[in-house]
Amino acid sequence: MKELLTAVREGRKQAVPELVAGLDRAGRKAALAELKSMRKEARGWDWQQRAAVQNTLLVAGAGCHTGAAACAAWIGGRDLRDWSSTPYPLVLKVLADRDPAWLGDLAHRLAARPSMASTDADYRFVAELVRIAQCPMPVTDTIVEAWLSYVGSSRWHGNERNPLIEILRADPHLTAMVPRLFEGSEPPSALYWYDDPDSGDHWPAALATLAAEGVLDRAVLVDGAVKRLLRGGKPGSLRFYLAVVRELGLTEEEENARVPDWSGMAGDGIPIVAGHAQEVLSRLDARGELTTRVLAEVSGSVLFRTEKKLVRTQLILIGKALRRDASTADELLPVVAEAFGHEDMDVQERALKLTARHLRAAGEAVREDLAVAAAQLGPMHRAAAHEVFGDLLDEGPAEEPYEETLPPVPAARLLGPAPGTVAELVEEVAALVNSGSREVGSFERALDGLIRHARTDRAALTEALREAMAGQWWLDDLREEQVDRWFTRNPGGLDLVAASLLGRISFRSVHDGRNRWTAAGTCPHAALDGVMYARLWEAAAFAATGQVPFLLATPTWHTGSLDADELVERLRAYRRLGVRPGPADFAQALLRVRRTDSLRAAADAALLGTAEGDRLASWLRADTPVAPVLRHGSDSHRPTPGTWWQRSATGTRRVLLATKERLDIQQEFPRAFHWLGRPHYPDQSPCYHWAAARSEHWLAALPEDGEALAAWLIPTLMHGADDGPDGGAWVLPGLAEAGGPAADAIHLALAYGLGARHPEDRLSAVDTLLVLAAQGRLDPGLLGRELAILVDHDLVKPNRLADSARTAAATGAYRTVLTVLTAALPSLLAYEKAPHGLGDILAVAAACAERCGPVAPEPIAGLAATAGRRGSSQLVRQAARLLAASGPGYGGEPVDGDSQKVLIGARSTRNPSVTMRS
Known part of the structure; x- marks a missing residue:
């Protein structure tokens, strides 16, 4: 035993198996007590001393343990593992005298430990224990990750790469491991390494080929992939499972047997999965395998979605069913009417066209219900709705005066005293x-x-x-x-x-x-x-x-x-x-x-x-601000001519704020506070904190100077609106509760947040917008002008801004959102070539104006000219919609031209011989 302990302290791991073999049961027990003490002692050593003995400790302790559970805990100990070269061959030597059943128990216990490193070495070790014990391979998340690492390392033989399918075909544990790929919350990361379908390392293609050869059970793959898609998850996670389904190329029988699954995916799945489910449902409908009731149920879910492409596709599918069998109108047209309340004007128009085309086949009661549902249509479609429904269209009771809905102002909460005992x-x-x-x-x-x-x-x-x-x-x-x-x-x-x-x-x-x-x-x-x-x-x-x-x-x-x-x-x-x-x-x-x-x-x-x-x-x-904020001065000479790269090359693609000097802070405060009192000029280069770092103590350090904090933290928000990670907008709700005025810095920070790259950050910005409005501290004109500046400098994308505005409006803050957008639109409409996504912003503004009426005393500069352009693009149509919603005194007279085209070739239900035209 003394020789063993000396060898361990000296790091001579090769000598350990022979020394352990010379100990009887009592000797191993005594040695184990000493090894445990040494392990505890090693935790206080520096990393170099600890690294010299940890492998030797691992081997010696594994050999001295007599119980499989304790041995697994020892081998899996994080402080004994060397991530580069865990000495598993020596562990196998020191355990060579154990009973096979004991080794099988050890294998299963190791596989259940989350502390296992999930490397190819872990898999080889457990697989060798299983081979010796002749027991089933344990299949856990840890072992599956280790197996994938093993497969990845096996691809290389010298300088040559072996095809993935050959490695899998020869793997003895393939059939046990593959089903587990479909059971975790996310697919193992190794499956993303090679996702090019033409690559020899494409996992979905290899699995489909092995299923075709009979090596893998095709039904297991189909069921696993479809159920995993139905369960949902992140887009990146579901990409693998969708690729498996597509590579397998499901047969008609396999598609027919899973109608409820496709229906669930179409209604609730992420867009790419829902789109695939719609393709399958279209094929089922063409083959007569989709009943009218199922089509109506799934359409009711899809038509509530915000993705316009999915909604349009579903309306097309319903239209095919109606043309094929007019008797389905009573069951399908009420579902189509659900789209009358969709936020997108084009979807409303398509639904109205489809209803008008097939309304004659519907019963009287259904027509009356459809006329009631048509009250959801926006003002742009009211005239067309009258043509379709005539006297059936009930204008309804007079609308009540509009009331803005804002969240309650957050109340300041008193902190309790320090714990008394x-x-x-x-x-x-x-x-x-x-x-x-x-x-x-x-x-x-x-x-x-x-x-x-x-x-x-x-x-x-x-x-x-x-x-x-x-x-x-x-x-x-x-x-x-x-x-x-x-x-x-x-x-x-x-x-x-x-x-x-x-x-x-x-x-x-x-x-x-x-x-x-x-x-x-x-x-x-x-x-x-x-x-x-x-x-x-x-x-x-x-x-x-x-x-x-x-x-x-x-x-x-x-x-x-x-x-x-x-x-x-x-x-x-x-x-x-x-x-x-x-x-x-x-x-x-x-x-x-x-x-x-x-x-x-x-x-x-x-x-x-x-x-x-x-x-x-x-x-x-x-009562002076800790750091007075200077205006950025980027609000002149807009819109900037030239392309994005010309603007960014001249250095204009940055809008940041500087702060002035505060001498008394540098002279009277401790040195750790002097930075706060120095003048600071904006620097667009990110520091090492910018990757979504956060600390509530940053806000609590200057709780009465939200403007200074906003000015200093704006670079993080700027990167979050461009190519930075998510989480940078966490600071915005705190700035809304900070003391002091909400002026240039807070509004510029909010503008960056509303155009953030990541949806979570945009939600934080929307919350901040609503809180500032509820507090009466929001300057909509200032915020709108800042947004226009950021769009001009290509720092905020209009489609992201539209998403934030749509989310804020949906809470009931229509007037607040419209006031902000009204201030931004004159600059955005002044471009010779409109920015991509401006039509989306106009759509949100039009929807708000339809709810609350116009908010500006004068017409928006450039709106009438945009609405009067030729064509029927989203930009022109939404500009006309906003103009119409603004009322006659606002320049909102009906606009001639293609922007007023709503229905083409639809027949009036009151007089079937009359054809409605634009």
């Missing part, structure tokens, strides 16, 4: 540290609680913290310099203060940390982080010494704001106790204090007779 405090601190959460309210309460109880009940606090923090790495038997080094690089959060309170950080490290974070010459994200880190280091010092009774900067409200009267009371308590505030704590308190309506608090602060009271009084009376 040590037990409550420690429970909250442990939860925040273990979860890594920095939610502002909980974080600030817990931080203040640590300072309070460190002064009044230190012994009980340290005892409870030591027990609650058990398992934290910095409480292990590490050298003090290792803990210092780690927290110097990454101060973290409350764990820094707790570690200082428990004496795990040196006094020198805390002293140096208070002066380290200057954040000079960095991005705003690092500067705001620097403010937080300066506070944490200062709090770590206070926790160790009990110098202050509580923190000054603890917010009053959930946004991070601090009431001026409350700060005055805290300073008065400090004066009474003879305590000097911490510089970082007091600086943060000044940045958080509410400056509006605070003259009385300023007078009370001046009466304190302390330096801090005088600074607070001066700060409140000045």
Whole structure:
């Protein structure tokens, strides 16, 4: 046993199997106890020392375990695994004396562990255990991933690549693994490596070929792929399953047997899946396999979809069924009427045409119901609807005056006091540290609680913290310099203060940390982080010494704001106790204090007779923004001539904001805050934080200066509207709740968010738009002009803006949306060649105008000219629609030309001999 332990410490893994074989059961048990101690000890070593012995520990421990469950836990331990070269051959040697049934049990237990690395080495190891044990191959998500890695690595033999189908054909576990590909929430990532159908490594094509050869069960593939498409998911995930279905080329019998599946996909599937399902349903209908009832049911779902192509295709399918059998009109036309309320004008028109063409075949009761449904049609189609339904069309009761629907104004929430007992405090601190959460309210309460109880009940606090923090790495038997080094690089959060309170950080490290974070010459994200880190280091010092009774900067409200009267009371308590505030704590308190309506608090602060009271009084009376924002000046000479690349080449493809200098912040605040007071010019180059990084503490650092925060964070939003990742618009709802005015910076940030690349970011921007409108802080004209500028600079795409506007309008904020778009449209309509997607914006504006009426005192410049153009494009038709919805006094007289063509060749139901024409 001594030789074995020496070999392990020296990292001589090749010697381990022979040394383990020389131990009896008792010897292995004794050795295992020593190996466990060594493993625990190694966790405190640096990575080089640990790497030298972890493989040897893995082999020795596997050989000394006598139970399969414990052995699997040892082999699967993350701290013993070397991701580059796990020594599985040596593990097999050290387990050579085990019973086959024991090895089979081990294989299945390993396959069930999520900690397995899912590499080809893992698969080879488990497969070899299965071969020796002669047991079934365990099939888990982990093993399937490992099997796919194994297949991928097997493609190469020297410099030659083996075809995927040959590898699969020779695999002994193929039939067990393939069905599992269709059971997970997402297909394994390895299936995306080669998705070119003409490639020899195309998985769907290989599976279809093997099914044709009889190697795989075709029914399993068909059922698995179809059910997975029906279950839904992300477009990227479903692409593989759809490719399998297409490669298999389902027979008529296979398609006929799955009518409910195709119906479900057409109604609820993602667009590409729904489109394929529609193709199948069309074939079923042509073969007479689709009943009228099923067609009506699936059409009712599809016609509610927003994708115009799917809706048009479904109307065509219904039209074919009606032409083939007129007796189906009573069942199908009521479904067509569902499209009368569709948001797209063209869909309404197609539905009305189809209804007019087949209305004669419908019964009287159905015609009356259709006439009632026609009331949903927009004003552009009212005249045509009268031609179709005549006296049956009921104009209905007079419309009530329009009322705008906006969300309730978010109410500021008071933060509760710090936990009153040590037990409550420690429970909250442990939860925040273990979860890594920095939610502002909980974080600030817990931080203040640590300072309070460190002064009044230190012994009980340290005892409870030591027990609650058990398992934290910095409480292990590490050298003090290792803990210092780690927290110097990454101060973290409350764990820094707790570690200082428990004496795990040196006094020198805390002293140096208070002066380290200057954040000079960095991005705003690092500067705001620097403010937080300066506070944490200062709090770590206070926790160790009990110098202050509580923190000054603890917010009053959930946004991070601090009431001026409350700060005055805290300073008065400090004066009474003879305590000097911490510089970082007091600086943060000044940045958080509410400056509006605070003259009385300023007078009370001046009466304190302390330096801090005088600074607070001066700060409140000045009521000056931390960083005044400068206008970008990009709103002249629009629209910009030339193509996108000509504009971007001249440097105009950027609209950002600069902030002015604030000398008193640089002269009177700690160094960590100086960045905030320096002048900053916009930089469009992304920093390392821009990839959707977020921290609520950035907002809580300047809760009364939303404009400055918006100006500094706009580059992230700009990239989110272009080619950046999702998540950049998380800051917008917080800016809507921030104090101070909502001026140029917040409106420009909102404009970028409304044109964001990712739908989730656009939803955040829509929420912000509605909240600002509800607060009365939205300037629709300013926002509309900013949107036009961003479109001109090719920073926001009109179709994305239309999507955001449509979403906001759907909540009932039609007048708000129309006012914003009305301000943007004159510039957008001034182009010689309209931007792609402008028709979508006009469609949203027209829908809003039909609901709430015009909002501008004068006609929109360029609208009548656009509506009067030749042709019947979406742009012209929607411009005419908006003009008509604006009313006669607004220039909305009927427009001659193709834009008024609604029905062609449809027959009137009141007099079948009369043919309606445009």
